[in-house]
Amino acid sequence: MRIVLDRAKCTGIGICESLAPTVFEVDDRGELVVLAAEVPEGALDEVTEAVEGCPAMALRLEP
Amino acid sequence: MSASAVHAGPRSLVVVGASLAGLRAVEAARKAGFTSRITLIGDEPRLPYDRPPLSKQMLAPDGPTDPVTFRGRAEFDELGVELLLGTPATGLDPDAKVVHAGGAEVPYDALVIATGAAACGLPGTEGLAGVHVLRTLDDARAVRRALDEGARTVVVGAGFIGSEVASAARKRGLPATVVEALPAPLVRSVGRELGAALSSLHTRNGTVLRCGQAVAAVEGADRIEGVRLTDGTVIGADLVVVGIGAMPRTEWLAGSGLPVDDGVVCDEFLGAGAPGVYAAGDVARWHNVLFDRSMRVEHWSAAAEQGARAARNAVAPEDLRPYSTVPYFWSDWYGSRIQFAGVAAEDGVEIVSGDPAGDHFVALYREGDRLTGVLTLNGQRHVMKYRRLIAQHARFDEAVAFARASATTAS
Numbered sequence: 001m002r003i004v005l006d007r008a009k010c011t012g013i014g015i016c017e018s019l020a021p022t023v024f025e026v027d028d029r030g031e032l033v034v035l036a037a038e039v040p041e042g043a044l045d046e047v048t049e050a051v052e053g054c055p056a057m058a059l060r061l062e063p
Numbered sequence: 064m065s066a067s068a069v070h071a072g073p074r075s076l077v078v079v080g081a082s083l084a085g086l087r088a089v090e091a092a093r094k095a096g097f098t099s100r101i102t103l104i105g106d107e108p109r110l111p112y113d114r115p116p117l118s119k120q121m122l123a124p125d126g127p128t129d130p131v132t133f134r135g136r137a138e139f140d141e142l143g144v145e146l147l148l149g150t151p152a153t154g155l156d157p158d159a160k161v162v163h164a165g166g167a168e169v170p171y172d173a174l175v176i177a178t179g180a181a182a183c184g185l186p187g188t189e190g191l192a193g194v195h196v197l198r199t200l201d202d203a204r205a206v207r208r209a210l211d212e213g214a215r216t217v218v219v220g221a222g223f224i225g226s227e228v229a230s231a232a233r234k235r236g237l238p239a240t241v242v243e244a245l246p247a248p249l250v251r252s253v254g255r256e257l258g259a260a261l262s263s264l265h266t267r268n269g270t271v272l273r274c275g276q277a278v279a280a281v282e283g284a285d286r287i288e289g290v291r292l293t294d295g296t297v298i299g300a301d302l303v304v305v306g307i308g309a310m311p312r313t314e315w316l317a318g319s320g321l322p323v324d325d326g327v328v329c330d331e332f333l334g335a336g337a338p339g340v341y342a343a344g345d346v347a348r349w350h351n352v353l354f355d356r357s358m359r360v361e362h363w364s365a366a367a368e369q370g371a372r373a374a375r376n377a378v379a380p381e382d383l384r385p386y387s388t389v390p391y392f393w394s395d396w397y398g399s400r401i402q403f404a405g406v407a408a409e410d411g412v413e414i415v416s417g418d419p420a421g422d423h424f425v426a427l428y429r430e431g432d433r434l435t436g437v438l439t440l441n442g443q444r445h446v447m448k449y450r451r452l453i454a455q456h457a458r459f460d461e462a463v464a465f466a467r468a469s470a471t472t473a474s
Contacts, residue, residue, distance in 0.1 A: 013393055013402075014447035015364055021451060030400060030443035055087075055367035 009058035016050035073172035080177030081105025084344030087370035108149030117203035122231035155319040157337035173377035180309035180345035193287035214302035221248035223394040225306025260419035331385040343369035353387040404450035405436030415466035429459040
């Protein structure tokens with residue numbers, strides 16, 4: 001599964017990072033960095049939670 | 064899984080309140096596979112729009128004047144959501160399962176209450192031009208117009224929204240004063256010591272901060288001319304923005320029998336004490352199991368999450384799930400970003416990065432031996448790491464050790 005970020009919607013507050021820190025990290029300027037293009041082995045649950053938990057609906061998963 | 068198996072329950076969903084929580088509620092219901100009728104009722108005559116920019120980008124001289132709407136009308140049609148906008152709800156009969164709105168009766172099987180909160184005004188200033196709260200698009204446009212005209216600005220209340228207005232005024236080089244009735248600002252939000260640290264941003268950026276002063280009187284016949292404080296000082300003003308808090312919009316529920324106590328009282332599933340009725344957003348007081356306490360939060364992310372959870376529970380009552388969260392908010396002052404997650408327990412605060420007198424710090428809060436909160440100033444990289452630790456019930460000493468280890472790695 002590919003992780004897709006819509007930068008136009010992302011507010012950089014990082015709710016996703018608190019749910020899936022292996023994949024999402026906010027940098028010093030408040031920009032979200034997606035650390036993995038694909039969902040890493042064993043991380044699907046937490047990445048799904050982060051995608052569904054994004055209050056800005058800026059994340060989605062694509063097959 | 065067949066649609067009929069999922070929807071043997073509710074045949075219609077009504078969501079009252081068309082801001083972020085209400086919007087996320089109707090979206091989540093459809094996402095969950097709910098195919099029956101959905102009605103979204105809102106009192107403002109416009110599509111749901113994003114409120115955080117109202118006190119931020121929209122107050123800048125070159126900022127947008129139109130709100131960010133999440134979805135156009137056509138997209139609501141596509142979603143199969145009937146909109147009743149400009150239609151304040153006036154009553155609820157949970158026995159008949161009917162919402163009264165705009166003189167009509169709207170029947171429901173499942174209901175999400177997301178009527179938000181209303182900003183408190185300053186008594187005695189009704190009808191006086193130049194005095195505003197900041198909650199709606201109309202408020203924001205009025206404040207922006209006054210700033211565009213070069214208003215001398217007085218903010219009543221040293222909270223987050225008022226502080227953002229003061230910041231916007233100073234950015235334009237306009238004189239700004241923040242008046243706070245309590246002896247120290249932000250005590251309830253972030254504690255005394257760090258409230259003082261954040262408030263020093265005001266003085267460092269040329270805003271006058273007057274604590275321990277209430278507004279004794281306002282001057283001006285039709286239009287605000289000045290504000291008289293309890294010590295007799297008069298501050299000339301063309302714009303007064305009142306940021307002294309908000310009250311949950313529960314007045315329309317009077318007589319409904321729903322439990323109301325500074326918000327609609329909900330269980331951990333956001334269930335509001337009547338069959339099929341849930342609440343979400345600023346209006347909801349619910350039991351947050353993560354902290355084992357009753358909470359009502361006026362935060363953007365919680366409104367979005369609660370709206371979605373409340374709707375999912377409402378349309379699929381056979382699969383109820385609790386809503387718990389580490390509350391989170393942010394505020395932008397003078398080009399700096401303030402972020403807070405958790406609760407500001409007063410058992411102890413430790414600065415683990417930066418300096419409260421400077422432009423960056425990370426502060427951790429403890430309750431007993433547990434980490435309960437984190438406050439950062441320009442600490443975007445830090446805050447969510449601690450939010451996760453708070454959600455994991457981390458001990459305070461573990462969090463401090465984590466901070467030290469991160470500092471070592473970073474240097």
